[in-house]
Amino acid sequence: MARLSLADRATIANMSPEYGATMGFFPLDHLTLQYLRLTGRSDETVSMIEAYLRANKTLVDYNEPQQERAYTSYLQLDLPDVEPSVAGPKRPHDRVPLKDMKADWHSCLDNKVGFKGYAVPKEARDRVVPFSFHGIPAELKHGSVVIAAITSCTNTSNPSVVLGAGLVAKKACELGLEVKPWIKTSLAPGSGVVTKYLLKSGLQKYLYQQGFHLVGYDCTTCIGNSGELDESVASAIADNDIIAAAVLSGNRNFEGCVHPLTRANYLASPPLVGAYALAGTVDIDFDKQPIGTSKDGKKVYFKDVWPSNEEIAQVVQANVLPDMFKTTYEAIPRGNPMWNQLSVPSSTLYSWDPSSTYIHEPPYFKNMTMDPPGPHGVKDTYCLLNFGDSITTDHISPAGSIHRDSPAEYLLERGVDPKDFNSYGSRRGNDEVMARGTFANIRLFNKLLNGEVGPKTIHIPSGEKLYVYDAARMYKVVGQDTIILAGAEYGSGSSRDWAAKGPMLLGVKAVIAKSFERIHRSNLVGMGVIPLCFEPGEDADTLGLTGHERYTIDLPSKVSEMGPGQDVTVTINTGKTFICTLRFDTEVELAYFDHGGILPYVIRSLIKQ
Template sequence: MDCENPFRRILKTLERPDGGEYGKFFSLPSLNDPRIEKLPYSIRILLESAIRNCDEFQVRSNDVEKILDWENSSPKQVEIPFKPARVLLHDYTGVPAVVDLACMRDAMNKLGGDSSKINPLVPVHFVVDHSVQVNVSGSEKAVQANMELEFQRNGERFGFVKWGSNAFDNMFVVPPGSGILHQINLEYLAKVVVLNTTDGVLYPDSVVGTDSHTTMIDGLGVAGWGVGGIEAEAAMLGQVMSMVLPGVVGFELTGRLRDGVTATDLVLTVTQMLRKHGVVGKFVEFYGEGMRELSLADRATIANMCPEYGATMGFFPVDHVALKYLKLTGRSDDTVSMIEHYLRANMMFVDYNEPRDEIVYSCSLELKLEDVEPCISGPKRPHDRVPLRDMKADWGTCLNNRLGFKGFAIPKEAQNKVVNFVFRGTRAQLRHGAVVIAAITSCTNTSNPSVVLGAALVAKKAYELGLEVKPWIKTSLAPGSGVVAKYLQKSGLEKYLNQLGFHIVAYGCTTCIGNSGDIDESVASAIAENDLVAAAVLSGNRNFEGRVHPLTRANYLASPPLVVAYALAGTVDIDFEKEPIGTGKDGKQVFFRDIWPSNKEVAEAVEASVLPDMFKATYEGITKGNPMWNQLSVPTGALYDWDSKSTYIHEPPYFKDMTMSPPGPRSVKNAYCLLNLGDSITTDHISPAGSIHKDSPAAKFLIERGVGRRDFNSYGSRRGNDEVMARGTFANIRLVNKLLRGEVGPETIHIPTGQKLSVFDAATKYKSEGQDTIILAGSEYGSGSSRDWAAKGPKLLGVKAVIAKSFERIHRSNLVGMGIVPLCFKVGEDAETLGLTGFEQYNVELPNEINEIKPGQDVKVITDDGKSFVCTLRFDTEVELAYFNHGGILQYVIRNLINSN
């Protein structure tokens, strides 16, 4: 404990009911400040962190005052520091994070520093969950077969991760095949309240994770949100996270859900409401008497989708429902008692049987739970909710509409086209809207027993009536933890999912992130050769273009029971209220209502089948539970021995020619526009993701190094190799670049020559000629997953600045972390209104001295054809300016660590 902390006077003892002590804690009530009672619970966690970490250096007393005065200070966009209790990684972002840490150790050595300082100073939980692909499905052998293929492809990466778990202190690795990090976090890793064994101080658990859906833990009352890998690395190394004190949107829930309505229906409704309201950069805090009706898993489902409605957090304060869940998932009675006593003592516990504090919110919304109706979301964005009753009409509209988020521009005469093909010796047919992938997948819903068992009940009713899934639909079930398999077996319902082809294929993140694997070649050919709009239905949280599978242009998010229902129907072009879902074994038509379980049936199945012992058995010895992981042979030593021939792990060039002197501000002069992009460009469009196309620059690079096409693996699995990732940046096949005047794909125009080149080749050509480049973009640039390669890739391509109408929170901070200048057009302006075509050259007039640059200042941009406009410089804090001055956050950390000797 820091003896310089000015708040030591409020350090109190938390007593046990039996007269002993749980530990010490910084007592908010002891401040005797009436403003605390009005603070949202989520802000109280920020307040406690600032008080506990106050040293008048990284965290100052005036930071505490800013948070105390939240009601007045948050509208002013003031900066505050935050130190999370821990960091959460998955392998897609964790491998490059460990690569960077290993590379930083080398840089420290070269600059004469102590390389052992490059070591996590807070607990790091690393869950390997993103590398498995659904290569085998519809088989009881699928789990083992997919895992064997996963290790064949990724043995080198996994060995590197295992080396990191030994080389770095404070790094806890959960091996492949254990589940999805967010569900494991919820069921096992989260402590809710932490006891520091060094100084005996209790404090609220908090976490930042390199996945935007880290917010799922908010459902358990743990403050958590997604950050880029770059920010996470800095947090690991003890750096304070700088953030703008957020506004808090209060979201009141009243009433109860109607029969037949699922938690997924609720979350899609909430997502649409909040995205429409506008909550980017804000916390959302849920409250109201309707909270009594929501299970912890329901809350976690809503919190998980926080990135889809755009908030930083979707927070549910701890109450009796949370305590009940902690006991269900195997936390000891003593631990749960400590959690309750601490939170009550520190004004952080909600008891709906007691009068509620008069909490002040920035603004409030209300949802009556009885107004929620069955729905799905799509075909291209998670917040485009469609009530189930309107789905058939909406599908017809999407076929008619011009190409866009809700349109496919299919000519009228082609909309009823029937494509005949042969599937494994049998004649088959496909139409627009045909379902070819049906996946119960993702942390969003597989954490929730009510919807998983609901899907199993649908399967049971359908099987008993004689319904079958079309054999060419790729069906899969990828649970978020081994607990799911245990309660499915206990319920006796697993066999019905298997009968319909929904065998468990893996314990990890699959279809939702594009690890859907190939669909049958005959199906793929029928779709591609006839330009069909085929559909995927999945219980995930993301459905952006090109993400789920290159050949499914329509992707709908739905509850697990609806995934089964659409798989049975075989099409999304159906009105479930009026049209039969199929024909039963007795020859009679079967309708949706015939197979849909009641809420009572689902609740009974959950009550009888989900037991505490299942969680304890699943998580005992989880780090040693995979024999293939245990057999991996790994190198030893604190410094990594880089293999220059490796196509998986490569030493990145970030610290090449680095000196102890910061480079300072860099002007952007005579820059060409690498890409001219529109609205809602996601990190899926920017960051390399999914499969590696056979004609891409990345494929060419791999082939030149002797890698066969079948061994390309995915971009995600090669995130530890900057040479592959730079070539895959902006490689999305659905990328719309205005420089191409209507063409779609991963190419651009090299403006000086007029050549049409891949984005990588054009960027390489600009770099070789010493030319700066920028990117023009519309609103919500960088929305989607928190991918650090969406910033690292452009950095390696030579991009100096991005000028957009607006940025998604995480991506903007990642650009700053890589030394790229984020600029926003003024309100009401964009590239089109200013007459910018992207074929101009751009000069961004930044001051030459860092002390002359201020967060949020106006910056003039001048083009070579005489246009001039003013942008807002989106360095939001002084700390971000320091990162820019040093050339990036990692360079800043290295220099600071060396200078602290």
């Protein structure tokens, strides 16, 4: 532990969802203090922090005898067993050792459609699709990389891996290797400091030469903000049903999240992103197959462009300096000229602009009274969506670019040109846009559609197949609430607020699932949506539920008669009943429910003060 850099610790802590945790913790030690100095904190501040940590006995000093500590569980890890890996092609926790990547890819092509399968017929697996990229002869096949992104995450605030990617680019340039021009490459560091040490090291020019140009310091590819693929590439993929790949250094790769046309998405370290970009495919064994040909005609292998730990350490030591952090952080409050020139109203209340398509007054407090409404039951409701396992917040939340389909009608009606639709992230202040983008993921698998994949559902009373928003609106017009059925791990992935806000705005009153991701369950509670869990060993399928039934959830009329984790009875219109666990886990969550959600609870509390 004493040798693991703080940047590496931060990366491991941030990647905790991949190993099933909320976050990772590391001891505070001399490297913590060293990092504070590196990032521009004064000696006085660091001394104060060290004194505080020592006084509270939370600083590990490796020069002193170590006090034996008691833990609830222990894990034995042999460091020689740790090996390079990537994750994918559809989930961040599906780890693939680098040496097994080629074999794993071929099994994915063969497997039935699922998290690790595409069911590509044998006769189509080796198909090569030629096309013209702006006059340059090009070709694609299953596994071809079309997006390679060193994208904003803890990875791109970690000097060793970013500079490692720079060294890969440098070695490739020196050997005469180039990334194919039809591969969309980008560099989106997690901090402006990254640009400073890339420039000082002289490595930025090599990244640029390989196409990894700076696109900004923000969430980009792993939230769907990769931009469009070139039309020739997009057509080659779509017209020939190619399983194209994206390789990115973020930590989210759920299907449909990165780009609609990249059905395979692999998470990798920044240097590995560069290596796969050079190879142009994920269908490669780096130990046995060359990634390209040098300018003198020799085969170039992975080992020829991969920097040693010593090389990386030397570049980091010489080019990552405390003053870089200090000057970058000091400039943050000054903003930029465009931001600073914005006109700021002096009123204490926000003046809503009804014509704005970016910021719209949300309905959370409309018709709110000082008296809490009390717990709401669920009576004779229809099922809006019927899901299986691993429905993520990427399936639920509006994310990425806004496409010209049902959710975009709102913008078209207000005169917004499609080229100005922008992204859901940029319009997250407009509940009308975000509600329309909820469950708009193109890879949504809803059992009500009998195998069809996409952002639609069946409006049960009419039998119509509609976009989810349109079906929800039809229910709401007649005052009809809805529920959602789901499998295990409902709401896994990034814990986005709109994954709970969106369903609430659509009229969803309850979610019945096998299990919930912890934070998403809490977010549902905060929006007044009832989380229920099937009894162990049961789910919608074992109970014979198709989603075409009507559901009544019996809850007490007073919150004082309810308790965390109590059993409740669900009755369907056939007369069948089953027991669920009410997943209000604490008394304060019951208080939120009594108030209609955390937002009304907070407002009422502030007014009373």
